[in-house]
Amino acid sequence: AQSVTQLGSHVSVSEGALVLLRCNYSSSVPPYLFWYVQYPNQGLQLLLKYTSAATLVKGINGFEAEFKKSETSFHLTKPSAHMSDAAEYFCAVTAGGEKLTFGTGTRLTIIP
């Protein structure tokens, strides 16, 4: 079985500041890990994914995440926040590429 824990249901950062959203996972087998973004009244959009290749994964909109097996973490970062980054972010895990198990989400607010 897999599970995901997202620390911090709400995160606020100033425009231009570093964004750090935390995700820790639990998996009995080597996992595939994902970050999704959800804008109001829209579906989930894949930001980036880790599928056992490079541990540092670059995604869309300047986001990246690093898979750290020793820490069972897959934190999402962006060097400089933009107002358009305000959204809900979900970390997800799967073992066999079928059903995704999501965290409870982190709402990111950007302060002008």
Added chain:
Amino acid sequence: GAGVSQTPSNKVTEKGKYVELRCDPISGHTALYWYRQSLGQGPEFLIYFQGTGAADDSGLPNDRFFAVRPEGSVSTLKIQRTERGDSAVYLCASSLRVAGYYNEQFFGPGTRLTVL
């Protein structure tokens, strides 16, 4: 090309009524998934179809929930005797299932179900 579409976008019903939610996957995608997202929560897996058959329905909460995909394309999620606790956004996703590879799931905008 068109993405995953879901209809209706909003559905309001009364407790005890029957509802059907429709999902049109991306053309050619053989795998289709249903998830449920309650307020303040992440999406939770309900059921996964590979072609016409339900390959994994372990997430369906009880026997009031049922889903079909008779021709391997469009899917309908059916909820009988709705309860207020069924209120949520129901998300559909599809993927091009290729064995041995991770297949990205593309999500639709969801159907917001409100049970009064």
